[in-house]
Amino acid sequence: MRSLATARPRPFRLGTTGLVYLALVSIVLVGTAVAAARGHNLLGTANLVDMLTRSSLLGFVAIGQTLVILCRSLDLSVGYVMALSSVVAATTMAGDPARIGLGIAAVIAVSALIGLVNGLVVTRLRVNAFIATLGMGLIIKGYLDTRYKGPAGDIPEAFQLFGYTRIAFLPLSAAAMVAAAVLAILFLRMTRTGYHMYAVGGDAEVARMSGIHVERPVITAHVLCSVAAGAAGLLVAARFGTGSTLVYASGYDLESIAAVVLGGTYLLGGRGGVAGTVAGVLILAVLDTVFNILAVDPFFKDVLRGVIVIAAVAIYARRQVDRTASRSRFAGSRGGPSGGTGDPPHPAPAEQGGRT
DSSP states (O other): OOOTTTOOOOOOOOOHHHHHHHHHHHHHHHHHHHHHHTTOOTTSHHHHHHHHHHHHHHHHHHHHHHHHHHTTOOOSOHHHHHHHHHHHHHHHHTTOGGGHHHHHHHHHHHHHHHHHHHHHHHHTSOOOHHHHHHHHHHHHHHHHHHHOSSOBSOOOHHHHHHHHOEETTEEHHHHHHHHHHHHHHHHHHHSHHHHHHHHHHHOHHHHHHTTOOTHHHHHHHHHHHHHHHHHHHHHHHHHHSSBOTTGGGGOHHHHHHHHHHHTTOOTTSSSOOHHHHHHHHHHHHHHHHHHHHTTOOHHHHHHHHHHHHHHHHHHHHHHHHHHHHHHHHHTHHHHTTTTTTSOOSSOOHHHHTTTO
8 A cells, every 4th residue: 555655646637617717718818908909998898798799699509509519419500590490489479579478489399399300310310410400401591591581570679678688788698698508507417318418429339338328318409409599599589670581691500619619528529518618609709809899800800710719629639638648657557557446548527527
């Protein structure tokens, strides 16, 4: 037995989620300094409202996208679901405040049905998630382009308040997004389905051998992802006062994936979480606001955002490689060559950022 005197304390390592929030604070500080040099206040009320408003719309979509990516899946139909949901809400409400509840229920039903079809096609028909959800998006696009030539329906003024009301600098929509993020975190941490999503994303075959019905978490994730996109569509309708059929061209599908990956969620599933995704969404919102203050060319702005996302993923990957190499090097020192009583061959979920 080793003496306590020779035992070395494990060095503190910042988890992936902590690293993302550290990056967020650093970007805010640097952006504040750069904006101040140009005579602007990045943390002024107008800019804060702008950042949080940007975050709320992308945040809903990215939260749902996180769930499907954790299951080693993907959803490229979210932008089209947003557009369809805004139209369904506006045409169902038809300017009548008494029909607001009916419009919300219709959006939830339609978006959940789309998510269910996506999940069934991916799990039962074994179609790659990229192809399945892209095909669903094209079906929705064809329907919208054929049926609607412009804005459709009418949103009652009472529901439009959801898109514009704010408390101090906090928009009501951003508060709703944060509430959705908290619910998603609790869902992943405290429910059996949430644990199964991590298990299926980590290794579907091992999960199946452990008695998990691997199809159920994937289908559930796709349903929740589409419902989250439907909530974003409701927010779009509230802001425009009508259904917007061209929202699908705004790039929320790819941008949501970028926010999820930037937030530290492993694109091949099994590691990550919603808390990091929220930080990734905020990072993109802060960068957009800083670029607008600096009057950066829109095309060059996309280049900068792409470089930042690639750099962030490269850092995460490097950290994972270094951590795995460190375990492999010292695994035999505890339990012999076979590592019988040593560390597990794979990082624990907390160390991977899976539940942080």
